[in-house]
Amino acid sequence: MGSAVERTDEHVREYLIYRGFTSTLKHLDTDIKADKEKGFRVDKIIDQLQQLVQSFDLSGLKEYWLYLDRRLLCRLEDVYRSTVNKLRTSLYRYYVINTVQVTSCRKTQEFFQKQALELQSQVEWRDWFILPFIPTPEQNPAFSPYFSRQWADTFLVSLHNFLSVLFQCMHILQLNPQPFADECPVSSCIQFHSEAVLFALQTESRDQREGDEMVHHKLPVYVQNMDRLGDTEDLVSSQRPVSAATTPSRNFFSTFLPQGRRTPGKLPQFTTGSSPSQAAVGRKDPPINLVRGEGVFKFKKKKGETGEGELLAEASSEPPDPCSYSRSCRGGAEGGGLSMEQPFIKLGQEEYGEHHSSIMHCRVDCSGRRVASLDVDGVIKVWSFNPIMQTKATIMSKSALLSLEWATKPDRLLLLGSGVGTVRLYDTDAKKNLYEMNIDETHPRILSLACSPSGSSFVCSAAALSRPGSVDSAPRLPVPVSGQLLLWDTKTVKQQLQFSLEPEPVAINCTAFNHNGNLLVTGAADGVIRLFDMQRYESAMSWRAHDGEVYSVEFSYDENTVFSIGEDGKFIQWNIHRCGVKQSEQVLPQDATGPFVLSGYSGYKQVQVPRGRLFAFDSEGQHILTCSSSGGLIYRLTNGEPALESMLSLGGHKAPVVTVDWCSAVDCGTCLTASMDGKIKLSTLLAQKS
Numbered sequence: 011m012g013s014a015v016e017r018t019d020e021h022v023r024e025y026l027i028y029r030g031f032t033s034t035l036k037h038l039d040t041d042i043k044a045d046k047e048k049g050f051r052v053d054k055i056i057d058q059l060q061q062l063v064q065s066f067d068l069s070g071l072k073e074y075w076l077y078l079d080r081r082l083l084c085r086l087e088d089v090y091r092s093t094v095n096k097l098r099t100s101l102y103r104y105y106v107i108n109t110v111q112v113t114s115c116r117k118t119q120e121f122f123q124k125q126a127l128e129l130q131s132q133v134e135w136r137d138w139f140i141l142p143f144i145p146t147p148e149q150n151p152a153f154s155p156y157f158s159r160q161w162a163d164t165f166l167v168s169l170h171n172f173l174s175v176l177f178q179c180m181h182i183l184q185l186n187p188q189p190f191a192d193e194c195p196v197s198s199c200i201q202f203h204s205e206a207v208l209f210a211l212q213t214e215s216r217d218q219r220e221g222d223e224m225v226h227h228k229l230p231v232y233v234q235n236m237d238r239l240g241d242t243e244d245l246v247s248s249q250r251p252v253s254a255a256t257t258p259s260r261n262f263f264s265t266f267l268p269q270g271r272r273t274p275g276k277l278p279q280f281t282t283g284s285s286p287s288q289a290a291v292g293r294k295d296p297p298i299n300l301v302r303g304e305g306v307f308k309f310k311k312k313k314g315e316t317g318e319g320e321l322l323a324e325a326s327s328e329p330p331d332p333c334s335y336s337r338s339c340r341g342g343a344e345g346g347g348l349s350m351e352q353p354f355i356k357l358g359q360e361e362y363g364e365h366h367s368s369i370m371h372c373r374v375d376c377s378g379r380r381v382a383s384l385d386v387d388g389v390i391k392v393w394s395f396n397p398i399m400q401t402k403a404t405i406m407s408k409s410a411l412l413s414l415e416w417a418t419k420p421d422r423l424l425l426l427g428s429g430v431g432t433v434r435l436y437d438t439d440a441k442k443n444l445y446e447m448n449i450d451e452t453h454p455r456i457l458s459l460a461c462s463p464s465g466s467s468f469v470c471s472a473a474a475l476s477r478p479g480s481v482d483s484a485p486r487l488p489v490p491v492s493g494q495l496l497l498w499d500t501k502t503v504k505q506q507l508q509f510s511l512e513p514e515p516v517a518i519n520c521t522a523f524n525h526n527g528n529l530l531v532t533g534a535a536d537g538v539i540r541l542f543d544m545q546r547y548e549s550a551m552s553w554r555a556h557d558g559e560v561y562s563v564e565f566s567y568d569e570n571t572v573f574s575i576g577e578d579g580k581f582i583q584w585n586i587h588r589c590g591v592k593q594s595e596q597v598l599p600q601d602a603t604g605p606f607v608l609s610g611y612s613g614y615k616q617v618q619v620p621r622g623r624l625f626a627f628d629s630e631g632q633h634i635l636t637c638s639s640s641g642g643l644i645y646r647l648t649n650g651e652p653a654l655e656s657m658l659s660l661g662g663h664k665a666p667v668v669t670v671d672w673c674s675a676v677d678c679g680t681c682l683t684a685s686m687d688g689k690i691k692l693s694t695l696l697a698q699k700s
Contacts, residue, residue: 365688372684419465427456460521473517490535493517533560553590562624567631594653622669629674642683
């Protein structure tokens with residue numbers, strides 16, 4: 011509807027210019043700038059609400075919501091009043107949570123003082139009055155779900171989609187321009203649809219006079235099943251684990267998004283009907299994209315109905331650009347065919363730009379609350395992105411830093427590996443080093459760190475200095491350097507043992523534990539993958555996996571296989587029950603495997619060998635995120651050939667992405683992609699449940 015309003019405004023402007031009514035045109039432009047309804051652009055309305063929340067303008071927030079309610083929401087039938095009330099409750103809770111996260115207690119107490127008379131009689135707010143007096147509400151079981159990014163994103167998308175449906179279904183003034191004679195370049199004939207109601211432009215005085223005669227706006231039938239649209243309890247419960255036997259969560263997306271991996275049939279062709287309402291539906295206006303992603307919804311009038319419609323879901327054939335609310339119908343609409351449903355909706359993308367050189371490592375902690383990123387200059391940034399992007403600590407070292415890893419217990423601790431044979435344990439809350447361990451002077455380069463899920467130990471890969479003539483930022487020499495793999499106890503801060511690396515000591519590039527720490531997989535510079543039994547502390551098996559170095563290894567979701575990426579550009583799945591047996595193999599482009607190259611003016615070229623994680627899995631292990639020259643790429647794992655099926659490009663980067671991570675601590679996952687220009691992108695995805 012927003013595009014229809016914009017087109018109408020343009021037609022009015024053309025008419026005023028043609029008639030020479032410049033004064034009226036100036037007043038029109040002034041009124042449009044002050045338009046609280048934002049031209050029925052839902053994204054603009056949501057942005058305005060978020061701006062009021064982030065600026066802690068409670069009176070402005072109440073006033074703006076009251077305006078929306080008086081001008082738009084109150085015109086809905088009574089059956090939707092409970093949904094509107096729940097959305098308002100969620101909006102206020104969104105405001106309160108923001109005050110707690112950003113301003114401590116002052117603004118929180120101010121909210122409850124100003125809203126006490128209104129809220130104290132409402133059951134859903136009864137337990138919230140203790141919020142300002144809880145020391146750490148984000149850790150309280152009753153309130154912790156509201157502090158998650160998933161809850162905030164789901165609420166905002168729910169509100170956006172509800173308003174989109176409302177705007178799609180409400181009646182609007184239609185200007186039907188007809189051309190003048192050939193000598194007239196502008197539109198002149200303005201016709202009104204006989205059934206059109208001047209909904210958006212009615213004056214408030216007329217609203218008051220109409221009283222009970224005011225026209226109600228009917229939503230489609232399916233919206234009657236969405237009375238839990240703004241129900242915060244449903245949004246919260248969707249974050250809690252449920253058994254496979256339970257019924258699907260009845261939240262907003264279970265109603266709106268296409269279910270399963272079915273391929274919809276061909277869309278019916280809309281034709282212009284005889285009635286004005288049918289003519290309006292039959293126009294070739296672009297359909298509204300209700301979600302910041304794949305689901306494009308059209309409405310078709312049924313015979314005999316006056317305002318209700320049926321929902322038709324259409325999946326785009328091209329990757330969406332969900333960072334903006336696209337109003338264009340991509341791919342299959344005009345061709346009549348439909349493509350497979352996208353597994354994720356990209357809710358948005360943010361940038362962290364505090365680094366000034368290429369990133370080596372970028373990792374999210376176990377809780378999904380903190381990120382640690384390390385650049386080639388040895389600068390480490392510890393930062394958070396919920397509710398706002400904020401740097402928590404900056405760590406600088408006199409000696410080069412080469413690796414990092416989050417501890418599992420407690421997750422505020424960060425392990426930092428240097429280029430001078432030391433590993434530091436850093437407390438990100440206290441912003442200080444707890445202790446420093448001297449690993450091995452003969453193998454000073456700490457290439458990889460992996461913390462056991464039990465939290466009692468960590469594995470450290472130490473390598474000798476690079477041979478003369480080679481540096482970390484250039485391709486490595488064909489002959490691997492010597493290395494050690496050591497196990498350290500985090501409680502005693504002592505080395506427990508040194509693993510045997512057959513056939514010869516070699517630099518281990520990457521390490522990963524399975525879920526309980528009983529198995530450890532490593533990838534080495536000699537192209538060999540080694541699997542260690544951590545109960546016996548011995549090698550269980552090893553096999554040559556790649557021609558060249560192994561850059562990245564991870565266990566599969568079921569832990570029956572291991573995935574690896576090597577210098578030969580191959581992404582391979584290995585069966586750990588049958589030593590050296592491939593289950594699948596696929597060649598990836600160089601921008602996914604490295605070495606990574608950044609070219610500049612006057613022949614400048616920067617080359618970087620992979621150091622961080624090159625791929626990461628989603629929470630169910632069915633999709634992987636990889637690097638690319640312009641952003642992350644998401645693939646779906648298949649059981650056949652090819653092994654990977656391209657699903658979604660995250661984009662957003664101007665330099666090659668060199669390391670990735672996928673935070674799946676909550677259903678609304680966050681993909682991190684870090685590039686050679688020091689930029690880190692956070693892409694928030696919402697999984698479409700099957």
